[in-house]
Amino acid sequence: MNTSEIRIGEKHLSLYKGAPGTGKSIAAHSFHVLGSTYTFDFDEKMDAVAGAYPKVNFEYDQFEDVFKAMDKLADMRRLADSGRLPYKTIIWDGWHTFAMLALKSVLAVRAPGKKRNVSGNIERYQIEDYGSEGRALDIATDDLKA
Secondary structure: OOHHHOOOOOOOOOOOOOOOOOOHHHHHHHHHHHOOEEEEEOOOOHHHHHHHOOOOOOEEEOOOOHHHHHHHHHHHHHHHHOOOOOOOEEEEEOHHHHHHHHHHHHHHHOOOOOOOOEEOOEEOOOHHHHHHHHHHHHHHHHHHHO
């Protein structure tokens, strides 16, 4: 490989970090100037984004479980691999909420009859759940980079 083969500006990955309410979602959506944008809205911030950009239409989804989000991302990767992805920018908003959704989703589908670890009336996560969370993060990262 040689850096002369890199096409500058064709791919950009960013991670916005900051306290809640500091404008990370709004900043990420400023990339709409490059073209069509799709948002995986795990943090449910599209009302703030719509307020910041009232004349821009953003496509987005909010997900009840991690499985639907992973299916959507896999579909997007297939479209990207075939050169037919209709978006210039994909926003994954946010990582922590996605990770919590992964854990919650796995807990909901855990095998019936499996021993439950409960404190009071709250079911605790088991070690296998964290492996599923980590794998969901790995898959999402790989698909988004592609």
